[in-house]
Amino acid sequence: MSVTAVASAIALTALPASAQQAPASPDSEAAANTSDTDATGGEIVVTASKRVATTVQDTPISVQALSGADLKERGAIDFADFYRSVPGISVQDEGPGDKRYVIRGINSTGAGTVGLYLDEVVITGENAQDGSGQAPDIKLFDIDRVEVLRGPQGTTFGASSMAGTIRYITAKPKLDEWTGYVQSALRSTRGADLGLQTDGAINIPVVSGVFALRASGFYADLPGYIDNRVQDGANAEKSKAARLQARLQITPDLTLDGMAMYQKVHQDAKNFFNRVDFAGQPLTGARYQQADVARAPYDDESEIYNATLTYVQPFGTITATGSRIVRDTDFNRDASLAAQAYFALPFATTGRSLLNQVKHRKVDSGELRFASDFGGPFQILAGAFFQNENRFYRSSWPTVNAQGVVDSASRLLLDRTVATEIKEKALFGEVSYAFIPSLTLTVGARLFDFDLEQRAVAIVAAGGGKGAGAGPLLTTSDNGLIGRFNLAWKVNEQVNAYVQVAQGYRAGGTNDQTAAQLANVTIPDGYGSDSLWNYEVGLKTALLDRRLYLNGALYYIDWSDIQVTDQATAGTVSFPYTGNGGKASVKGAELTLDARPIHGVQLNAGLNYSLAELREDNPVPSTGRSGDRVPYVPKWTGSAGASYSTVIGNSGLQGTIGADASYQGSMATKFNSSIANYRRLGAYWLVGLRAGVSEGPWSVNLNVTNLFDDNTPINYNEIVPGVYPDGYYINRPRTFSLSGLVRF
Numbered sequence: 001m002s003v004t005a006v007a008s009a010i011a012l013t014a015l016p017a018s019a020q021q022a023p024a025s026p027d028s029e030a031a032a033n034t035s036d037t038d039a040t041g042g043e044i045v046v047t048a049s050k051r052v053a054t055t056v057q058d059t060p061i062s063v064q065a066l067s068g069a070d071l072k073e074r075g076a077i078d079f080a081d082f083y084r085s086v087p088g089i090s091v092q093d094e095g096p097g098d099k100r101y102v103i104r105g106i107n108s109t110g111a112g113t114v115g116l117y118l119d120e121v122v123i124t125g126e127n128a129q130d131g132s133g134q135a136p137d138i139k140l141f142d143i144d145r146v147e148v149l150r151g152p153q154g155t156t157f158g159a160s161s162m163a164g165t166i167r168y169i170t171a172k173p174k175l176d177e178w179t180g181y182v183q184s185a186l187r188s189t190r191g192a193d194l195g196l197q198t199d200g201a202i203n204i205p206v207v208s209g210v211f212a213l214r215a216s217g218f219y220a221d222l223p224g225y226i227d228n229r230v231q232d233g234a235n236a237e238k239s240k241a242a243r244l245q246a247r248l249q250i251t252p253d254l255t256l257d258g259m260a261m262y263q264k265v266h267q268d269a270k271n272f273f274n275r276v277d278f279a280g281q282p283l284t285g286a287r288y289q290q291a292d293v294a295r296a297p298y299d300d301e302s303e304i305y306n307a308t309l310t311y312v313q314p315f316g317t318i319t320a321t322g323s324r325i326v327r328d329t330d331f332n333r334d335a336s337l338a339a340q341a342y343f344a345l346p347f348a349t350t351g352r353s354l355l356n357q358v359k360h361r362k363v364d365s366g367e368l369r370f371a372s373d374f375g376g377p378f379q380i381l382a383g384a385f386f387q388n389e390n391r392f393y394r395s396s397w398p399t400v401n402a403q404g405v406v407d408s409a410s411r412l413l414l415d416r417t418v419a420t421e422i423k424e425k426a427l428f429g430e431v432s433y434a435f436i437p438s439l440t441l442t443v444g445a446r447l448f449d450f451d452l453e454q455r456a457v458a459i460v461a462a463g464g465g466k467g468a469g470a471g472p473l474l475t476t477s478d479n480g481l482i483g484r485f486n487l488a489w490k491v492n493e494q495v496n497a498y499v500q501v502a503q504g505y506r507a508g509g510t511n512d513q514t515a516a517q518l519a520n521v522t523i524p525d526g527y528g529s530d531s532l533w534n535y536e537v538g539l540k541t542a543l544l545d546r547r548l549y550l551n552g553a554l555y556y557i558d559w560s561d562i563q564v565t566d567q568a569t570a571g572t573v574s575f576p577y578t579g580n581g582g583k584a585s586v587k588g589a590e591l592t593l594d595a596r597p598i599h600g601v602q603l604n605a606g607l608n609y610s611l612a613e614l615r616e617d618n619p620v621p622s623t624g625r626s627g628d629r630v631p632y633v634p635k636w637t638g639s640a641g642a643s644y645s646t647v648i649g650n651s652g653l654q655g656t657i658g659a660d661a662s663y664q665g666s667m668a669t670k671f672n673s674s675i676a677n678y679r680r681l682g683a684y685w686l687v688g689l690r691a692g693v694s695e696g697p698w699s700v701n702l703n704v705t706n707l708f709d710d711n712t713p714i715n716y717n718e719i720v721p722g723v724y725p726d727g728y729y730i731n732r733p734r735t736f737s738l739s740g741l742v743r744f
Helices: 003-014 026-034 068-074 336-343 513-519
Strands: 062-067 089-093 099-103 114-118 143-150 164-170 179-189 194-207 211-222 237-251 254-267 272-274 298-313 316-334 354-372 378-398 412-436 439-460 466-470 474-490 495-506 530-543 548-560 563-570 573-580 583-595 601-614 636-648 653-664 684-695 698-705 713-716 727-730 735-743
Touching (some): 062 548, 068 653, 068 684, 089 713, 466 513
Parallel strands (some): 114 164
Antiparallel strands (some): 089 099, 143 164, 179 194, 179 735, 194 211, 211 237, 237 254, 254 298, 298 316, 354 378, 412 439, 439 466, 439 474, 474 495, 495 530, 548 583, 583 601, 601 636, 636 653, 653 684, 684 698, 713 727
8 A cells, every 4th residue: 555545535434687686585586486497597577686676587697597396396305406407516525515616617626616595694614624615405395496606707706607607596485375285205216215305384474464484394214226235225315404484574665584494414424335345246136236334324413594674775775684594514424445555454343434524614704795776777786795614623533332333342543623614795786877778788896805724733653642732823814806797689579688707716725734744745835816707708699479488608717826736745745735836728618498379388498518727727627627627517507398287188287297307418537547546537418307287286296307317326435445445336226206286
């Protein structure tokens, strides 16, 4: 075993605007459900600009929306169930709560590159110790719509929205009517037992026209299809969530909204499988098996709170919002082979162990903004934002007993903690001027300031024994100004065109010195921010009396100071850390189509091409050379769907049948094949079918996903090369779901 591999294992343990419309208001978000267009969102109302509520077609940026009704019809319960229908999105996927979102080819080590919001709450993935930037998987219950904003949104949505932003917009309380729904589904996945999913909501006008409550909940028990030595279906997912929302109409002009949400996801094992065991022998028996000898459960628990005050006047809207998210994750990974390789402890006995990573994250954020409605050619958006974040991370390496669990006889082979505090504040604004009613120029900017402090403590040294104690206090800070320029031309009622130049950025971070000390190497204290410029031209059309929506965009992205994995060496030891590289670029095109050629028929399609490449060698060229493609970015992604609805005879029943298909091109997990753990991920198709009947408030739907049971790997385990057998992640096997929905 090479010393380089030993250092890698030690590192593993250390890682853990436009046309003038009505201002955005509390009711503008609820307006989306009145739309006649659900498949690709041609007529869905969105609030992507934070200033106005407009339809997708009238919003002069690349935005796609999926309505809550459409998501229910598809049987979607989380991000994995809908993202393939949005061109330009790919995912570095390791299961629930462990995803890294990629839009328009922007992906690298460091914090997430895609901003994620639940209403006004920032839930973007953190810059974790393992560089993963994972965000929670919000369950899709009582959702009004999902907005996907492609391209940099940094001026309005801040850091880590450098590639785009995904917004989950919940259904809001209604002040004057009792409404609600209950939906339940039976789910059958090949190789798994029968599962159950149910969700529902009730809207209560406590004081009609003045005060209303909306309560909703979600539960899913999805049996697993991967076995391990101690459990069949070990990757079963059990999820539960609840949300309570309130709306108080203080005056006709002043509205207070509140929201509290809880969500928990549990798995007894992650979603990967192996083909050989730890001794290198083929695994036989079940279709998918894990080689782990230690139990490695995963828990992800989130609490989300928000209060938003909206004041609407003829001259504009003032919005004040404050939020908190508290997220706790407990991640485990079998570390038995590493203990055998590095400490000469046999994996089947004294070396049987696991890596335990516990993360606590609390984020408080607030924003105050004004969106004008001056009634003339000049409009403004102005706001101030703050975010305070505290994180605590513990990485320990306990031995486990013969049943694969920690007990009183367990001992620690490593124990470390890292505490991080981040403070960010920003001022942002946009100015729009309509030179003529059909031609509007928008100029936006964001002035930001970012400070981070971090301290690590080595409690137990690698292999056991007392650790070195507290490391140095590491600090990093950054400030700057980013901009956005958008020229929108409403050619006529059917055609809108725009040209946009927008900047995005991502904050830097620190490199843990206590981890480097374990490997006896010297690394920089931290790394700087990276940024990009996106140059884009887009066209949106509503043709054939609005029976055909055809939208497209061409874009070029210039990415500088890209955050990459560097290597520090001391003799034969090579240790990975995060640094700044040179440049990368993305050349891309996207196209979406939504058509209703005849009554009852709906067709949709989407296509994206992204060529994301390094334009300069990384500081350590072996980790990436000019011309290498960016990891986890396929050149081509696409989707297509069709549905037909009609009245069945004279019964009054409405029947619907539909089919959809999605394609993801090949990609790789690293820049080039000379990098350890490089794996090529092949192209694949997924096909789904659905059928349903409805009458009045009730409906019954049958869905089939992954019809042909494709098991092409979509990711590989990031395990120490040469020590662990490959672990494969795949899409969920063929699944049938039968659901019933009742509205009241």
